[in-house]
Amino acid sequence: MTVLIRILKFTRSLAPYYLGIMLAAAVVTAAGLAVPFITGAATDVISDAIGNAAGSAAGNGAPPSEVSATIGSVILLAVALLAVSLIEAGVGNIGGYLGDVMSAKMRTILSTRYFEQLLSLPQRYYDNELTGTIVARLNRSISEVTNFMKSFSNMFVTLILTTVAVLAISAWYYWPLAVLLAIAYPVYLWLTALTSRKWQRLEGDKNEHVDVASGRFAEVVGQMRVVKSFVSERRELKAFSSRFRSTESLTAEQSKHWHRMDALRQGVLHVIFFGLYTIIFVRTVLGFFSLGEMVMLVQLMSMARQPVTSLSWVVDTAQRAIAGSKSYFEVMDLDPAQVDGGGSRPAPDRGAASEPGAVPESRIASDEPDVPVPAISFRGVHFGYDDDADVLTDVTFDVAPGERVAFVGESGGGKTTLTNLLMGLYGVREGSISVSNSGSDLEMLRRNIGVVFQEPALFSGTIAENIAYGRPEATRAEIEQAAERAAVDVFVQKFERGYDTLIGERGVKLSGGQKQRIAVARAMLKDAPILVLDEATSALDTKSERLVQAGLEDLMGGRTTLIIAHRLSTIAEVDRIVTLRDGRIDEIGPPAELAVSGGIYAELLALQSSSAKSDRKRLRELDVVG
Incomplete structure (x- = not known):
């Protein structure tokens, strides 16, 4: 949830698209919920007509007026089904369009902010990172995040509305149905949460192997002449394939864990829905539900199953987004000052003019000879990389x-x-550097x-x-x-x-x-x-x-x-x-x-x-x- 909130904060400018997608999803869900009621009503009309026709079989049959009325009712119900189907198709595609545009805009926002952050990071960061790894994070992380947000925004409203509507309707017809459904949802979520922890850890390990392999891949492609000159193709290929073979074993362990838990979840779900269907069928036989009501409730139960099973897919996508966005946000959370390690950068000379045409303070009302201000001045500069020993020690000189x-x-x-x-690419450990008129x-x-x-x-x-x-x-x-x-x-x-x-x-x-x-x-x-x-x-x-x-x-x-x-x-x-x-x-x-x-x-x-x-x-x- 924390990751989702961060993504929403990063992309708050896309709020109109989120709302549009959710509104379209609400209309599509409402249209879908209307289908069981229309089908149930049509079932009751046809069932009554068949019953009336059987009752009058000994006579001359049902009056023409009743037959015409029945046909008219059935046609109207068929038209209603057509209408809701057209609404589902039309509004659903509008939501799909908004989702595609939102996804593209999100990719632009996340990619641009990532690149902006990379440009702000000091040279020390790039001394310790592979270029290919940085690029791999961009491609993988943002793809997984945008895919999740697109599917989540499309499915969130559908899942919520369908769940609430089915629970309410089930409770209206027979409260034990709602109770069983109310048990199914939290149990499934709990089992999914248990699955998620280990899955995310393994996904993070896989991502690390892929990032390292991708980083080396970019290096090799960029230095292909060197690789070929030293006949290192097979060695590079072996190291590259070794990384991906490691992902195979991790994927096998990950998949085994996922499907074992999924079998448990599905088994629990099937048992609960067995109870639901049994209640509906028995109460129909006992006369508490009409045939049309039975058809409507069976369809509603099918719709109730969809949010639960869809939840599995949403969770899977969310896990990939969380695991993928971890490396993205690790970069975004870097403080350039901390990465840099401190140290002073070149500054304007104190005696230099700060604006074109300005007179240096040290030259105002002074009887001293007009000694030019050094263009560049190093004073007692010490510098070393990271925690290594000094590369430069007590360097002092001026350049006129x-x-x-x-x-x-x-x-x-x-x-x-x-x-x-x-050029200020690194900060000095001790000492100072001044540059005249440097800004x-x-x-x-x-x-x-x-x-x-x-x-x-x-x-x-x-x-x-x-x-x-x-x-x-x-x-x-x-x-x-x-x-x-x-x-x-x-x-x-x-x-x-x-x-x-x-x-x-x-x-x-x-x-x-x-x-x-x-x-x-x-x-x-x-x-x-x-x-x-x-x-x-x-x-x-x-x-x-x-x-x-x-x-x-x-x-x-x-x-x-x-x-x-x-x-x-x-x-x-x-x-x-x-x-x-x-x-x-x-x-x-x-x-x-x-x-x-x-x-x-x-x-x-x-x-x-x-x-x-x-x-x-x-x-x-x-x-x-x-």
Whole structure:
């Protein structure tokens, strides 16, 4: 019931549809209840006519007027049956239409709210979840919830009205009938509740196996080249099928339990209805019920059986919805702040102007020299993932407006983590990060940062759509201009549809270099004041790198730029280098100064001209190529 209430709260905007469906169900139920009375009346009319005809068999038969009246009555009753049948069909289909529309709207509401919640969750959540599992929850949970609500809204009124009407009518004709029915309903519900507990637990176990299998399935499909390259098809298939085989044993146990209990429920129900039919038949023989009343009561008992047996199906659907919605609401109940684990995010510099054209407080009425406010400032930053040890320890440095700073260090030394912290993807454990004119929230901060990731992250769609991802309102001319600066036009010209070429999921139809050039063009079009280049040219060949590097030089002009260095050629052109060793800053200085300091950068310069295997290995450890 709690789950049902939560779903209704989530979808309160669908109240008119719920009411419409229930109203249609009430009309259909009323029409259905009229059928036994019409059939019973017709039975009595025909029975009386047959009796009268038998009584006058010795004479000339029944008078024509009586025969005509009987035929007229029977035809009217037949017309009444036709009318209620047409009402059932017409109103029933209206209810079905409302149910279909309601179900579609509910899917939209639940899916949209789920996606909205996922978008609000911090990066830490996605570090610990499989993409396929997240998608599987959406598909399974929402399908089961919408199916239940559609059937429940259609059947709830029917079950209630039919039950109440049959009980009242039975009590009117003979109270023991109502008593037996009143016993049948709670006994059946009680047995169903006993069945439900174990069933839900097993359904939850099945869902867990399916979600894990679906998550791995999505991973394998997305990394099919890797799977085939390492000849891992059979291993992946074995693990996948193992999960589903586990659901087979769980389903067998679940079904055995369900059908054993269902046999008990059905047995109890049959015994009770045996008593009901026996009472009706005996009282008819004794003359307490007419033949028509007997027919009417027998039909009513059949209608009384339907809500009880339908209850089994409703409970089954409800159990699936409850088990399925559990994982849905687990996600919806997540508090982004708790998932994030706390920690401060980048904030505007205290001395920076908060509005365009405003004068920083520290510059007002001051006799101090006009020292520029740092564009980016890290102060005593400590950071680690979850409960692991610190990845970064006491990191402190400033980046001046328009300055180009490169980060160099061993692979896994925290270079990319620095940029993740700058964009507020994680909170720091200690210390602070300030960004001049970053705005009052993370959204404004991220609008001011353009990023080219180490792995170009593209979406299915066209080349133009991917370039304009950060500025969807950009004109076609602006898109093509950015593409030309990033040397995208060089290969786009070879495509029949040009910038309207579909590139497939994650840009699968393009080469690594082509994807990276599109990622560079995307950052160029965004035109943000802060630029982060996370090994932006690492996937390019020498020719492509020269083309893109020219565009990047143009893009970096007048911007604050952070570069995670991969090629020494890009390091030599920066204003300063920050070297990292074991998550700590080792050195900070201009390339020329660090070249003779004996630190990591000096080591790189010494190693790049060496052809020794040990030296080339050391270069790779430092995450740099010569």
